[in-house]
Amino acid sequence: MTYSVSGLSVVGVIGAGIMGAGIAQVLAASGFQTVLYDTRPEALAKAQADIHARLDRLAEKGQMGAQDAAHAKSRLRIASDLADLAPAGLVIEAIVENLEVKQALFRQLEEVVPETAVLASNTSSLSIAAIGRACRHRQRICGMHFFNPVPLMKLVEVIAGPATRPEVMQLATDLVGRMGKVAVVAKDGPGFLVNLGGRAFYTEALHIEAEGVASPEQIDRIMTAGCGFRMGPFALMDLTGIDVNFPVTGFIHQGHQYDPRLKTAPRHERMFEAGLYGRKVGRGFYDYSEGAAKPAAPEPPEPGRAPFRAHVAEAHPGFDALAARGLESAADADPILVSPWGEDATTVAARLRLPAERVVAVDFSGAERGVLTLMTPPVASTALQPVAEWLAAVGYRVEIVQDSPGFVAQRILAMIVNLGCEMAQTGVGSPADIETAMKLGLNYPFGPLELGDRIGAGKVLETLENLQAVTGSDRYRPSLWLRRRAFLDLPLQARP
Helix, strand or coil, rough: CCCCCHCCCCEEEECCCHHHHHHHHHHCCCCCCCCCCCECHHHHHHHHHHHHHHHHHHHCCCCCCCHHHHHHHHHEEECCHHHCCCCCEEEEEEECCCCHHHHHHHHHHHHHCCCEEEEECCCCCCCHHHHHCCCCHHHEEEEEEEEEECCCEEEEEEEECCCCCCCHHHHHHHHHHCCEHHHEECCCCCCCCHHHHHHHHHHHHHHHHHHCCCEEEEEEEHHHHHCCCCCHHHHHHHHHHHHHHHHHHHHHHHHHHHHHHCCCCCCHHHHHCCCCEEEEHHHHEEEEECCCCCCCCCCCCCCCCCCEEECCCCCHHHHHHHCCCCEEEECCCCCCCEEECCHHHHHHHHHHHCCCHEEEEECCCCCCCCCEECCCCCCCCCCCCHHHHHHHCCCCEECCCCCCCCCCHHHHHHHHHHHHHHHHHHCCCCCHHHHHHHHHHHHHCCHHHHHHHHHHHHHHHHHHHHHHHHCCCCCHHHHHHHHHHHCCCCCCCCCC
């Protein structure tokens, strides 16, 4: 069999929902005769009308020529019977995320299309091997996971099942390029690249909230204002829908043999069971009902300079930056400042034999963006308020959290990096594809390996090892990819 995108003229799409209609639109606009099929006539009629309307709007805005829009509409054919897909050289399935339903459809497709046709699933997490289990020609089955909204999102995951031929993967990858999108290649497994890689952002935030360290609003502020993420983890869960992200998290956790690094927290399930799915129902971690107060971060104050005396117990480059704003280190000063990696303030106070009521731990993870996070041991602190007031006076936005190993940002960032390293170690994707997937699929400011290199592999490893030591949890078990590169002082993005 020969597979070539240059010889591909007809592409079938099954499923006229939001995803299927979006895929069909982009295919038709990219020059392919596109056959869209669904068992529901009303869904087909709506999809056709919506696609035509979107193409017309693109033409009106000057983002597409009027003649090109007309040609794209003419290339879209609505099919009333599965047999109408017979001429297709490639068929993309975009139906309900149910394994048995997909398996039955693929068995039906084998009776319709020729042996040379490629069968692709738009599944976001189900196994390609399992979908094709009952098919005769498993070598021509692959995954093509698009992201919503399809016309706008650039990323497509192309997934190889254990039996998928390289030529099939090449055809799917070339087709993605012809559609004006970016393909990343993922190994078959629960969550592929994006859904697997995204677990760390959500689940660590949920664990931090569950431990009473910080509120969802605080965690979201620290990760957006301090670390540059477009949305915080709780706002993002509300946007994607807890009815979606909770089951996917459970499926991925189970599929990876219950690796504790992928485990969610109890509140996630409680929100799911209560039907508090997020924006789509008006309430999730936040209240979206009309008139509800919207959380807003305060405007950062103007940078300033004022003298302040404190005892810096351990060196950190962040304290050098504070010296430029007036920090004077003196051994006899009352506040004692520390900046641990992965330890809590209590552990540092005990390790250095410091009076706990005078210790203030500072996290500089968000310092470049003007955000500092503070915590103290769980005692009546004589130092927290003066330190917080001084930092605010010299231009920092200050977040105060309860004592926690790794604060908030350190924990979430270290888990993102560690999961990216584990994905590289197990060959879920190449380092380059992991980076691309996280940035394009999840809008991360950096890929996980690049993020680790920016922090420093050694510092990430230290954070995780201290988290594991303080909590006693294998949730923070460092990936071998991270450990080896930290020991050898190699970039995390480096392949062997």
